[in-house]
Amino acid sequence: MRQKVLVLYLANSALDAPTIAWAVYDGTGETRPMAGDNDQAPYRTGVDALKDGWRLFQAAQILPHHRGDEFDLAYLKYEFFFEKLVETAA
Amino acid sequence: MSETLPLLNALDMARFTARGFLRFDAAVPAEINAQFLAEAGEPPKPAPGRKMLGTYMELLANSGVPEVPPGVPLASAYPQGSAIQRLLDLPVVKGAIQSLVGPDPVFDHHFLHVTFPPAYYEAGGGENVSQHTHQDSTIDPSEGFDLQIMYYPHKVTREMGGTRFVPGTHLRRVSEVALGRYQNIAGQQHMVCEAGTLLFLHNGIWHGGGVNHADRTRTMFKIRMNPSVPQTRLWDVSTLPPEPAQRPIFFIKSPQPETVESILMTPEPWFEQDTGRLEFLNRVKLWRRLSGDPDFDADYWATRLQNPARRA
Numbered sequence: 001m002r003q004k005v006l007v008l009y010l011a012n013s014a015l016d017a018p019t020i021a022w023a024v025y026d027g028t029g030e031t032r033p034m035a036g037d038n039d040q041a042p043y044r045t046g047v048d049a050l051k052d053g054w055r056l057f058q059a060a061q062i063l064p065h066h067r068g069d070e071f072d073l074a075y076l077k078y079e080f081f082f083e084k085l086v087e088t089a090a
Numbered sequence: 091m092s093e094t095l096p097l098l099n100a101l102d103m104a105r106f107t108a109r110g111f112l113r114f115d116a117a118v119p120a121e122i123n124a125q126f127l128a129e130a131g132e133p134p135k136p137a138p139g140r141k142m143l144g145t146y147m148e149l150l151a152n153s154g155v156p157e158v159p160p161g162v163p164l165a166s167a168y169p170q171g172s173a174i175q176r177l178l179d180l181p182v183v184k185g186a187i188q189s190l191v192g193p194d195p196v197f198d199h200h201f202l203h204v205t206f207p208p209a210y211y212e213a214g215g216g217e218n219v220s221q222h223t224h225q226d227s228t229i230d231p232s233e234g235f236d237l238q239i240m241y242y243p244h245k246v247t248r249e250m251g252g253t254r255f256v257p258g259t260h261l262r263r264v265s266e267v268a269l270g271r272y273q274n275i276a277g278q279q280h281m282v283c284e285a286g287t288l289l290f291l292h293n294g295i296w297h298g299g300g301v302n303h304a305d306r307t308r309t310m311f312k313i314r315m316n317p318s319v320p321q322t323r324l325w326d327v328s329t330l331p332p333e334p335a336q337r338p339i340f341f342i343k344s345p346q347p348e349t350v351e352s353i354l355m356t357p358e359p360w361f362e363q364d365t366g367r368l369e370f371l372n373r374v375k376l377w378r379r380l381s382g383d384p385d386f387d388a389d390y391w392a393t394r395l396q397n398p399a400r401r402a
Contacts, residue, residue, distance in 0.1 A: 009272065011362050011363045019276070020275070020359070020361070021272045021275040023272060024273065034301065035219075035220045035254065035270070035272075035298050036223075036280065036298065037274065037301075038273075071368050072263055073262045073263065
């Protein structure tokens with residue numbers, strides 16, 4: 001059994017919000033995803049990934065904004081981790 | 091006789107403010123491109139067992155590009171007649187540099203980025219992969235910016251990878267490759283270009299080198315420079331409208347003309363729905379600095395928050 005991981009970054013905290021960034025990591029070794037390898041999102045929303053069999057296992061918290069830091073932007077906020085478990089020969 | 095440089099106009103400066111880059115396609119003449127490639131030198135051919143690091147070190151050791159310490163005036167960094175000095179002397183380049191970081195920028199560093207084709211990895215080992223997306227240097231809380239020029243001395247095809255960058259990410263305060271997890275971002279661009287193309291980047295823009303699947307090396311030369319004066323009204327301010335005015339917002343009956351405001355208020359495909367508005371505010375803040383107008387606003391985002399009647 002091996003794990004495939006899909007990370008979707010959505011436009012807001014709702015799982016049916018549009019995808020704005022994405023990553024795939026393949027524990028089976030069958031594919032080698034890497035930075036810049038796809039200009040088209042694999043799923044339009046997080047719910048579309050659920051419909052395709054991906055299991056959500058982590059979602060970013062919605063955190064309050066500390067006074068004085070309200071306008072500082074850094075990392076993408078709405079991060080969702082999904083997995084698929086894949087049977088392998090090994 | 092003093093030289094009249096083609097300084098950047100208000101709309102180009104607004105584009106740089108909003109998106110963090112300006113692109114000048116095939117701006118460098120073929121003769122300078124050929125001179126640069128000859129000066130930069132060729133890497134050694136792939137050989138069984140020769141590691142990539144050794145290949146790169148040999149390339150740098152034999153390169154005609156000089157070692158330059160940081161902190162010297164850019165004007166004295168390169169020998170007269172060298173390809174890079176000739177490039178920096180092109181009026182379009184000189185004018186853009188002056189507009190963004192002033193007339194006497196300081197040399198920060200440069201590097202010869204060479205991306206190797208699969209044959210090198212087959213011979214010497216290692217994995218032929220793209221570079222993780224990152225922001226250069228360290229977390230940068232300053233209000234100004236450094237300029238990074240990326241110079242592509244030969245044609246770059248999509249198969250060769252090209253520099254990947256994400257327009258509009260430059261105002262985010264992140265820590266170098268902490269964002270490496272983001273493999274792909276909506277709106278990312280890949281530098282596929284003709285020989286002699288220049289990409290002028292705000293130092294904060296998120297970027298990374300693309301993987302090279304072609305049968306030849308890909309070369310890009312980067313120069314980073316710092317301003318030596320405040321970055322205020324260094325460009326062609328005669329192109330600003332005499333009286334900036336707020337335009338109607340939200341309830342719009344017809345398309346708006348392209349203005350500084352419309353450029354600053356154009357979102358990127360990767361913008362989150364809430365923080366996209368904070369991006370607008372941060373663009374307004376940078377434009378205030380570049381234009382020297384502390385009251386500038388676009389679409390009322392800053393004015394609403396700064397209403398003196400609301401202060402405690």
